[in-house]
Amino acid sequence: MKLNTESAWPIFLVDDEELLLDSLSMTLLAAGFENVETFTDGQAVLDRLPDVQCALLLLDLFMPGRVPGEAILERFRSEVPHVPVVVVTGVDETGTAVRCMKAGAFDYLIKPVEQALLLATVHRALAHARLLRQNIHLRDKLLSERLDQPEAFSEIITVNRQMRAIFRYMEVIAPTAEPVLITGETGTGKDLTATALHRLSGRGGPFVAVNVAGLDDNMFADTLFGHVKGAFTDARQDRRGMVEQAADGTLFLDEVGDLSLVSQIKLLKLIQDHEYLPLGAERPRRSRARIVAATNRDLEAAESKGLFRKDLFYRINTYHVHLPPLRERGRDILLLAEHYLRQACETLKIPYERIGPPLADRLLSHPFPGNVRELRSLIFNTMAQGGLQALEKSMAALITTPVRYSDAPASETAPEMALGTDILFPDPLPTMDQTVQELVQEALRRSGGNQAAAARMLGISRQAMHQRVSQRR
Numbered sequence: 001m002k003l004n005t006e007s008a009w010p011i012f013l014v015d016d017e018e019l020l021l022d023s024l025s026m027t028l029l030a031a032g033f034e035n036v037e038t039f040t041d042g043q044a045v046l047d048r049l050p051d052v053q054c055a056l057l058l059l060d061l062f063m064p065g066r067v068p069g070e071a072i073l074e075r076f077r078s079e080v081p082h083v084p085v086v087v088v089t090g091v092d093e094t095g096t097a098v099r100c101m102k103a104g105a106f107d108y109l110i111k112p113v114e115q116a117l118l119l120a121t122v123h124r125a126l127a128h129a130r131l132l133r134q135n136i137h138l139r140d141k142l143l144s145e146r147l148d149q150p151e152a153f154s155e156i157i158t159v160n161r162q163m164r165a166i167f168r169y170m171e172v173i174a175p176t177a178e179p180v181l182i183t184g185e186t187g188t189g190k191d192l193t194a195t196a197l198h199r200l201s202g203r204g205g206p207f208v209a210v211n212v213a214g215l216d217d218n219m220f221a222d223t224l225f226g227h228v229k230g231a232f233t234d235a236r237q238d239r240r241g242m243v244e245q246a247a248d249g250t251l252f253l254d255e256v257g258d259l260s261l262v263s264q265i266k267l268l269k270l271i272q273d274h275e276y277l278p279l280g281a282e283r284p285r286r287s288r289a290r291i292v293a294a295t296n297r298d299l300e301a302a303e304s305k306g307l308f309r310k311d312l313f314y315r316i317n318t319y320h321v322h323l324p325p326l327r328e329r330g331r332d333i334l335l336l337a338e339h340y341l342r343q344a345c346e347t348l349k350i351p352y353e354r355i356g357p358p359l360a361d362r363l364l365s366h367p368f369p370g371n372v373r374e375l376r377s378l379i380f381n382t383m384a385q386g387g388l389q390a391l392e393k394s395m396a397a398l399i400t401t402p403v404r405y406s407d408a409p410a411s412e413t414a415p416e417m418a419l420g421t422d423i424l425f426p427d428p429l430p431t432m433d434q435t436v437q438e439l440v441q442e443a444l445r446r447s448g449g450n451q452a453a454a455a456r457m458l459g460i461s462r463q464a465m466h467q468r469v470s471q472r473r
Contacts (some may be wrong), residue, residue, distance in 0.1 A: 009055035010035040011122070015088070016043050016063040020111070024058065024088075027115050028122070042067035046075060054083050057127055061089035062101065070103065076106035080134055084125040088113060134172055147171065152199040155192050156340055160329045166321060169195075173319040174200030178308065179271055181256075181316045182294040184323030187373030190294040191254065193321060197292055198250040205249025208319070210242050212263070213255035220263040222279055224251075224270070231280025243276050246289035256316065257297030258309065268312045291316065326371040327450055333363055333375070340376045344383040353388050362395040365452040441467045 011033055015021050020036040028036050035055075039045040042063055048054075057076055061069035076085050084106035089096075097108040106125045109117065147153070153167050173180060174197050181192045191209065198207040210223060226241030244250055259267065270276050271291055274286040293316045302308035323452070326333060337355060345352040348441040368374050406461070430438070443454035455465035 008035060009053050010037045011056045011058065012045055012048070012054050013058045014040075014042060014063070014069075015040045015058075015060035016040050016059075024118070027118060028452055031122075038258065042069065042072050046072065049075070049079060050187045055129070056122065057083060057085045058088050058122075059085055060089060061087050061096070065075055068101070069180060071460060073100065073103050073105060082129060082136070084129050086125055130176075134176070152196050157195065157336055158329065158332050159335060160324075160332050162324055163329065163332070166323070170197055170321060173197075174204060176319075177290050178318040179291040179293065179316045180319045180321060180322045181299075181324065182292065183299075183371075184296065185325050185371055187371030188295045188323040188325060189372055190296075190323060191252070193254040194250070194254075194292045194294060194439070197321075198252075201250065201290065203249050203290060205247050206245065207250050207252065207253060208242050208246035208289070209252040211254045213258040215259075215263070217238070217266075220259070221266055224266075225276045225278045227279035228281050231278075234282065238278075241276070241278060243270065243287050243289055244285070248288050249290070251289040251291055253291065253293045255295060256293040257295035257299055257302060261307075261309065264309045264312050268309065268315060271312075272314045325368070325403055326375065327367045330364075334360055336372060336375055337379060338361055340379040341383070344380045347380070348384055350383070350387060355388070359392050359395060361452075362392070362398075365450065366395060366398050367450050372472050400457065414446055437466070440465070444469070 011028060013021050013028075013036060014025050015024075015038075018040060021040065025036050025038055029072055037048075039048075041062075045057075046067060057072075059069055059072055061073075063069060067091070072417050073085055073087070075082055081104070085104065087097075087100050087105045087108045088110040088111060092110045095332075106128065107121050109121060147164070147167055148171055150167075152171075156163070156167075158164070170193070180194075180197060182193050184190055194209070195207060212220060212223075215223060222239070222241070224241050226239045226244060227235050229237050230236055253267070256267075270287055273284075274287045276287055277284045297307050299313050299317075303310050303313050326336075334355065338359075341355065342352055370377070378394065379391065382394045439458065440454070443457045444451070451465050451469060455461060458465070
């Protein structure tokens with residue numbers, strides 16, 4: 001089995017006992033580490049140090065020759081501190097072990113080393129080094145404004161700095177095999193983000209997407225894991241599940257927050273054990289797909305209510321990408337509007353007209369609870385009805401209509417006050433200033449915090465609204 005890690009980098013084994021080197025090398029090769037180099041002399045491994053990227057060093061501490069083991073450890077820690085060094089020695093001395101650990105050794109093993117302990121230590125050391133490299137890369141990426149693969153994000157139109165920071169984070173996490181959770185409101189582009197992650201990953205397999213909302217437990221298992229012939233009455237032939245179809249690629253599970261608890265257990269086993277059992281099969285099969293999940297629900301809140309398993313949440317949330325709503329992306333609203341306007345004009349074969357200042361102001365004032373998907377639908381629909389004039393009329397109507405922002409059912413949100421309804425005041429009556437501040441707060445709630453939209457609702461200027469908000473703070 002070839003490991004999907006940095007196993008292309010060699011593992012260095014340094015020991016003056018050739019029989020032990022052969023034994024260690026065979027153990028690592030059998031476990032899937034295909035690139036192992038052995039050295040019987042300390043100077044030889046130091047000579048290789050400047051030219052070869054090494055994944056791990058297994059080092060005998062006491063060897064005859066010019067360079068003792070502790071000197072090799074010191075050189076590795078000073079020149080390549082990201083390479084973990086595991087000391088393997090026959091000397092069982094507490095003082096020596098403490099000295100090596102203080103010098104930066106990852107671990108200290110006493111010969112003879114059991115295979116299970118050796119492999120467990122190797123895996124831990126490589127995982128630690130991988131995490132260290134990712135943290136360094138992430139720090140560098142977040143401090144930089146540059147994207148290494150901007151073409152991977154070509155379908156996501158944005159000039160927003162927060163989105164650019166998300167892209168840089170995605171470039172760091174994409175090459176790993178760990179699960180990723182993408183969250184955000186409906187219509188923020190979670191599917192496009194998952195596709196970009198797959199492009200960045202460099203994985204050779206396909207991108208396979210499945211919306212798991214509405215799938216009952218049996219349908220979920222059959223969709224993901226497939227079945228063998230004869231598994232049930234209508235199973236006349238084998239059927240490959242989505243997990244198998246996504247081998248060496250990415251399996252994108254959309255609306256994962258809607259899964260039942262039974263289906264969540266099945267997904268947990270897939271992620272945790274990297275194994276799945278097709279319906280009717282006798283033996284589990286190995287999963288080679290990277291899992292990316294998405295939801296518009298608050299999974300932590302669902303977990304606190306017993307609707308989502310805590311262990312599954314932590315498994316799929318190894319890396320987390322949260323997409324901001326469109327109303328927080330400022331200039332992206334007009335950028336996307338122009339993009340979809342051109343598309344709509346080309347599709348409908350009508351003349352293209354640029355968006356003027358009045359319409360631009362209305363677009364910026366609308367909070368777009370449906371986000372990018374709502375903006376696209378609005379433009380295509382209104383352009384088909386009457387061009388820019390229809391779009392302007394539609395936006396004017398939207399500005400004067402209260403909008404819900406939550407994905408929760410209407411019963412879970414505060415009821416909107418109908419026009420003409422008598423206003424009920426508490427006893428004693430509030431002061432004028434208190435009443436105005438409450439009115440400002442309500443307008444901001446209805447506009448999702450958008451001050452321009454709140455000002456329009458109240459019939460005041462943006463400057464007056466900003467002054468009221470500043471006073472409230």
